[in-house]
Amino acid sequence: MKPHQIQAFAVQDQPHAPTFAKSRVCLMGDAAHAGRSIARTSHVPISSNNNNNPTATPWLGAGAGQALEDALMLTTVLGETSTPHDITTAFRTFDSSRRPRTQKLVDLSRETGETFRRADVNGIEELREKLGSRWDQVWLHDVEGDQKKALELMRSMRGGQKGRHSVVVRPHGQGSY
Numbered sequence: 001m002k003p004h005q006i007q008a009f010a011v012q013d014q015p016h017a018p019t020f021a022k023s024r025v026c027l028m029g030d031a032a033h034a035g036r037s038i039a040r041t042s043h044v045p046i047s048s049n050n051n052n053n054p055t056a057t058p059w060l061g062a063g064a065g066q067a068l069e070d071a072l073m074l075t076t077v078l079g080e081t082s083t084p085h086d087i088t089t090a091f092r093t094f095d096s097s098r099r100p101r102t103q104k105l106v107d108l109s110r111e112t113g114e115t116f117r118r119a120d121v122n123g124i125e126e127l128r129e130k131l132g133s134r135w136d137q138v139w140l141h142d143v144e145g146d147q148k149k150a151l152e153l154m155r156s157m158r159g160g161q162k163g164r165h166s167v168v169v170r171p172h173g174q175g176s177y
């Protein structure tokens with residue numbers, strides 16, 4: 001198909017995932033943000049999507065950046081692990097830290113698309129006013145602050161677990177878990 005032959009494309013939307021992490025499985029990027037994930041959910045009736053590709057609306061142009069923020073956060077929390085049990089804690093911390101932000105941006109993207117196609121917006125100036133400074137939430141976010149908070153959360157979770165999960169890690173792969 002040539003570009004000039006494309007007459008329509010589908011914008012798909014799905015409900016938020018209730019979690020990005022379960023035990024030692026963790027989703028990031030589009031697979032996490034776009035809704036249908038570890039806990040499979042039904043469709044939002046905004047459009048039909050009969051395949052299994054995760055999707056969210058494209059109106060903020062922020063998906064790749066969010067995937068990169070996810071990667072940064074995952075390296076941050078996984079860098080704090082020293083036992084297999086820590087991996088579960090790291091993934092739970094990742095979920096607590098990243099899910100609210102990414103799902104808020106998915107909502108903001110949907111709302112941006114709705115603003116774009118609203119019939120009651122008269123002219124570019126009014127559209128600009130209605131869109132406001134929403135992209136500040138994407139671009140000016142304090143990612144380093146999130147990293148610091150996530151590390152604090154992870155350390156407090158690990159502190160609370162001390163004694164409940166005694167793990168002996170021995171050198172040369174002879175640890176018992």
Ligand SMILES: Cc1cc2nc3c(=O)[nH]c(=O)nc-3n(C[C@H](O)[C@H](O)[C@H](O)COP(=O)(O)OP(=O)(O)OC[C@H]3O[C@@H](n4cnc5c(N)ncnc54)[C@H](O)[C@@H]3O)c2cc1C
Pocket residue numbers: 028029030031058061062063064065066067
């Ligand atoms: C037309 C378009 C324009 C966009 N513009 C922007 C933009 O301007 N700014 C922005 O920030 N974002 C933009 N995005 C969104 C951005 O591309 C995505 O959010 C981003 O690519 C998500 O990265 P990801 O690594 O999570 O997933 P992907 O980039 O989709 O990577 C997933 C990879 O997994 C592979 N894969 C799938 N299944 C399997 C399997 N079973 N085994 C092995 N590999 C597998 C796929 O082939 C793919 O390479 C745009 C998207 C589209 C479609």
